[in-house]
Amino acid sequence: MSLYLVFDVGNTRLKWAAVESTQNPADRQKKGWAYSGSISTKLLASADHRTELADYIAKTIPKPDAIGFCCVAGSEAIANLQSLFPQWNDVSWKQLQGDSIYPGIRTLYADPVKLGADRWAAVIGARALATSNTLVISAGTATTIDLLGSNGVHYGGWIMPGLALMQESLHTNTAQLPLVESDPRQAQSGGFGLSTTEAIGFGCEAAQFGAITRAVQLAKEINHPIERIWIDGGNAPILAKQLDLLAKQCGLLIEPIEGLVLRGIWAWLLKAS
Template sequence: MSLYLFFDVGNTRLKWAAVESNQNPSTQQKKLWAYSGSINSKSLQSEEHRSELADYISKTLPKPTAIGFCCVAGQEAIFNLKSLFPQWNDLVWQQLNGDSPVPGMRSLYQESAKLGVDRWAALIGARALSNKNTLIVNAGTATTIDLLGSNGVHYGGWILPGLWLMQTSLASNTAQLELPTRTEHHGFGTCTNDAIIGGCDAAQVGAILYGIQQAKKFKLPIEKIWLDGGNAKILANEIQKINLPIKKIIEVTEGLVLRGVWSWLRQNP
């Protein structure tokens, strides 16, 4: 069995996945990855944890045909990642960057090298899944919202604090607001806890709705919205409460960044 192995090194989580080389990144199915997993990204800083991770992966799957990765956690994380498998030192680690060219796609970012590679990878992953006018929302530590046209052009996007950052900033920078506990809420909060939770949710959902309106200025009516990241299901649940057509075009997915690395690697064997 011939495998491709991918890594997505984020600020919070390190994720990996492997697929058979004859699979296609345009495939949509629940059980997509032959192997997958994730750990805290800080584990790369520990020699002991790196050894455990390398041992687990190398014993779980056969030697891959190729390894692709993207990283937003800095050069030290890249160095530590590449040190995992000395027994596979004949393999070249292929790194996706924010300015890596992709056939049929381009970004209008002023300095493409400064486009976050996680955003570029998610855009590539979304493009593999459809050729529609799309908003790609990655709701993690930060929430990113990017506009991708059916023509393959990335028109830019936004970066805003994720739900946790929004909530903790209120607790850290005010005298009387505590870190809230997520509860079921509807509309305006009638207690401080629900007011914070609901307000932060509304800010995230509002940004998505605003993105739909902004896309119209480019004459790009949004046909698909991909929600990925640790808070994707929370935002999807909040959007389902809104009586708007947007509910029909939203889909929660997992691993858009890994899918993007996969799609890029297939085009750059």
């Protein structure tokens, strides 16, 4: 039985998962893997934390047949990641990038090399799950929205500050506005704020919701009406709650899913191996 180890090195979090050859990335379980974890990406810069992470993973799973990863945290993070398992120096590391080929889909990006690897991995993950006209949303440090047609064409997307970055920007660049932090555990459909805190929190959420609504409209205008929205990331519960009304109005399936980037790396690794 083959075993694959996959890493998603984001700006904020490093996530990993181990999957077996008997598993299928098209499986829509909450998680398609038995072993997984997450740490702050900043800890990857510490030799002690790298040793601790490597020891934990090596004791948790057998030696993998291949390791796949994508990274948006820079070349130093890649070097630190690939130093994790000296005892597995014969295991092949495969890096998914914005121009990596995946059968059945292609991007219209002018320069695919500059397409974020995490966005491309999420698009691949979405394609592995369904073949409908889809918005692929990652709601993390940044919020990214990508359009994937049922024909397998990635029509591009948008990148905007995530909720925390929006809120921090208002606090940092104004004299009196407080720092507001949205809590995914208390997700609610916000109206007009009746306090400054609510005005900031609901306003930032409305900005994200407005972008997604416009993306749905634009997809319809270019003859790729959205049937499904996959949404991943730390702010997914907040945005998914906000999208309930849109789903009812437009007949959409809103599907929060954990580890969409990891799933995409996994699907790609199966084709690349």
